[in-house]
Amino acid sequence: MPDEGFDKNNPTCKNCMLYCFCSAPMDYQALSAQLLVRKKHKLKHKELLYSYRDQFANVYAVKAGGLKTYHVDADGQERIHQFYLAGEILGFEAIYTDYYPFSAIAIASDTVVCEIPYESLLGYVYSYPELHRKILYFMSQRYTFGLYITAPSAEQRLAAFLLELSGRLHAQEQRQEFSLSMSRQDIGNYLGLAAETVSRLFTRLQQSNIISANNRKIKILEMRKLQWLAQDRLPSLPPHKALIS
Amino acid sequence: MPDEGFDKNNPTCKNCMLYCFCSAPMDYQALSAQLLVRKKHKLKHKELLYSYRDQFANVYAVKAGGLKTYHVDADGQERIHQFYLAGEILGFEAIYTDYYPFSAIAIASDTVVCEIPYESLLGYVYSYPELHRKILYFMSQRYTFGLYITAPSAEQRLAAFLLELSGRLHAQEQRQEFSLSMSRQDIGNYLGLAAETVSRLFTRLQQSNIISANNRKIKILEMRKLQWLAQDRLPSLPPHKALIS
DNA sequence: CGCCGTATTGAGCGCTCTCAAGCTAGGTGG
DNA sequence: CCACCTAGCTTGAGAGCGCTCAATACGGCG
Numbered sequence: 001m002p003d004e005g006f007d008k009n010n011p012t013c014k015n016c017m018l019y020c021f022c023s024a025p026m027d028y029q030a031l032s033a034q035l036l037v038r039k040k041h042k043l044k045h046k047e048l049l050y051s052y053r054d055q056f057a058n059v060y061a062v063k064a065g066g067l068k069t070y071h072v073d074a075d076g077q078e079r080i081h082q083f084y085l086a087g088e089i090l091g092f093e094a095i096y097t098d099y100y101p102f103s104a105i106a107i108a109s110d111t112v113v114c115e116i117p118y119e120s121l122l123g124y125v126y127s128y129p130e131l132h133r134k135i136l137y138f139m140s141q142r143y144t145f146g147l148y149i150t151a152p153s154a155e156q157r158l159a160a161f162l163l164e165l166s167g168r169l170h171a172q173e174q175r176q177e178f179s180l181s182m183s184r185q186d187i188g189n190y191l192g193l194a195a196e197t198v199s200r201l202f203t204r205l206q207q208s209n210i211i212s213a214n215n216r217k218i219k220i221l222e223m224r225k226l227q228w229l230a231q232d233r234l235p236s237l238p239p240h241k242a243l244i245s
Numbered sequence: 246m247p248d249e250g251f252d253k254n255n256p257t258c259k260n261c262m263l264y265c266f267c268s269a270p271m272d273y274q275a276l277s278a279q280l281l282v283r284k285k286h287k288l289k290h291k292e293l294l295y296s297y298r299d300q301f302a303n304v305y306a307v308k309a310g311g312l313k314t315y316h317v318d319a320d321g322q323e324r325i326h327q328f329y330l331a332g333e334i335l336g337f338e339a340i341y342t343d344y345y346p347f348s349a350i351a352i353a354s355d356t357v358v359c360e361i362p363y364e365s366l367l368g369y370v371y372s373y374p375e376l377h378r379k380i381l382y383f384m385s386q387r388y389t390f391g392l393y394i395t396a397p398s399a400e401q402r403l404a405a406f407l408l409e410l411s412g413r414l415h416a417q418e419q420r421q422e423f424s425l426s427m428s429r430q431d432i433g434n435y436l437g438l439a440a441e442t443v444s445r446l447f448t449r450l451q452q453s454n455i456i457s458a459n460n461r462k463i464k465i466l467e468m469r470k471l472q473w474l475a476q477d478r479l480p481s482l483p484p485h486k487a488l489i490s
Numbered sequence: 491c492g493c494c495g496t497a498t499t500g501a502g503c504g505c506t507c508t509c510a511a512g513c514t515a516g517g518t519g520g
Numbered sequence: 521c522c523a524c525c526t527a528g529c530t531t532g533a534g535a536g537c538g539c540t541c542a543a544t545a546c547g548g549c550g
Contacts, residue, residue: 073476073477073478074473074476075476077476092384092388095381095382096382096389125370126374132377136384137341139337139385140338140339140341140384143327143337143338143341143346144338144342144346147326149394149395149437150436192395233318
């Protein structure tokens with residue numbers, strides 16, 4: 001269902017990667033929410049945003065909550081492709097195929113996304129070069145995610161995953177303390193591990209006093225040790241905040 | 246060393262994803278090789294194209310041979326991020342960081358790449374909307390690669406990897422028969438497996454008469470069986486040829 | 491308060507890793 | 521042209537990590 005438009009005091013808007021465009025400062029006037037964002041969707045937990053093979057039409061900026069994209073293989077097993085957290089944009093993966101190659105589903109209740117028609121987004125690119133760079137920037141950023149999912153040990157994978165999440169959530173929360181929007185099952189699926197293994201690893205990391213983990217609440221206690229476990233599996237990246245101008 | 250420019254009869258140019266621009270038909274005149282491609286580089290096996298942390302300046306279209314991008318972790322272990330085969334373009338991963346987040350190295354002798362300055366490429370986008378779509382298309386395509394690297398069994402990973410390669414090489418060779426440009430070690434590294442495991446799998450797939458593998462020469466004998474092993478781990482994708490117009 | 495999805499914990503097995511020893515092929519130099 | 525040399529590939533044996541299956545505990549939501 002459609003929602004009210006852009007609100008520059010809304011914290012979910014402040015964290016959005018497209019904030020600088022929706023906030024319509026100076027010469028970006030034309031890009032105010034009414035133009036760029038067609039409507040907002042509120043999604044409940046496990047509510048589908050788009051489905052595999054749907055005709056590609058929109059990309060979506062995540063304002064609150066989170067989503068996962070996934071594909072169901074021949075066994076009926078779900079394979080998670082990517083997570084999309086508040087401030088990130090999904091849908092670009094469909095440019096290549098012209099239909100969505102994955103399904104996208106909310107992993108948190110109260111997930112809110114802004115629907116951005118792709119064709120109109122492309123149209124604005126010519127008037128707003130900065131928007132163009134931004135799009136390429138978003139798409140490029142994804143390339144650096146998930147480098148660690150082939151790490152030889154489960155511990156390395158989870159450590160790197162937590163560090164990546166911590167970086168991606170940087171803009172919104174404390175770097176060392178954050179709340180997982182995904183289940184153990186989903187983490188395991190994404191990392192190529194059984195959910196039980198993920199659970200055991202959380203226990204182990206807590207016993208070593210490297211993190212504390214109360215259900216989905218994670219606090220990184222020993223950042224250095226966690227980085228050591230991850231073995232520099234992530235290339236050091238600038239916080240994306242820097243580009244939000 | 247710089248090389249002669251675009252040659253529309255050169256098979257390596259014909260297979261390039263940017264062929265339609267370099268071939269300069271009609272209104273794309275301005276995009277002939279001299280403008281889009283600054284120079285060509287010939288690389289020997291294991292010769293570096295760019296290095297981690299180098300200032301981002303160019304993307305590179307692979308005309309012949311192949312490359313891998315990789316990152317060296319804290320253990321000194323190489324972690325392969327992606328392979329780039331003839332007709333594909335690398336370097337976009339650096340947009341986000343403004344330096345190359347991985348190193349790129351040739352995995353075949355006689356690798357040839359066309360150097361395309363990113364800023365000038367961006368400049369042409371405004372005059373040639375089709376070029377813009379193409380760039381987004383290339384970048385989007387990468388999102389669909391490597392979905393299978395977290396598959397639970399090694400056999401599934403390798404089967405899916407071979408199928409993906411077969412699709413990516415479609416434009417250049419027979420779909421069922423192709424030549425691997427990467428070593429067993431590299432395949433294992435990419436798939437999160439030991440090289441020995443990869444080797445054993447090749448042996449096993451041969452004994453089942455699903456493929457034949459003489460060193461780097463691969464022939465898929467039973468496509469259906471290979472797809473069954475891969476468990477539909479790849480979303481079905483159109484051959485990129487279709488978009489080369 | 492009771493339910494159901496999620497998380498934890500345990501036991502035992504099997505796949506893949508490691509280490510190690512041959513083998514093959516392609517390239518080099520005599 | 522052939523012998524050597526080296527990197528890459530294959531094959532084997534044994535160990536260990538993570539998976540499966542199963543039972544129990546937790547916690548959010550009605």
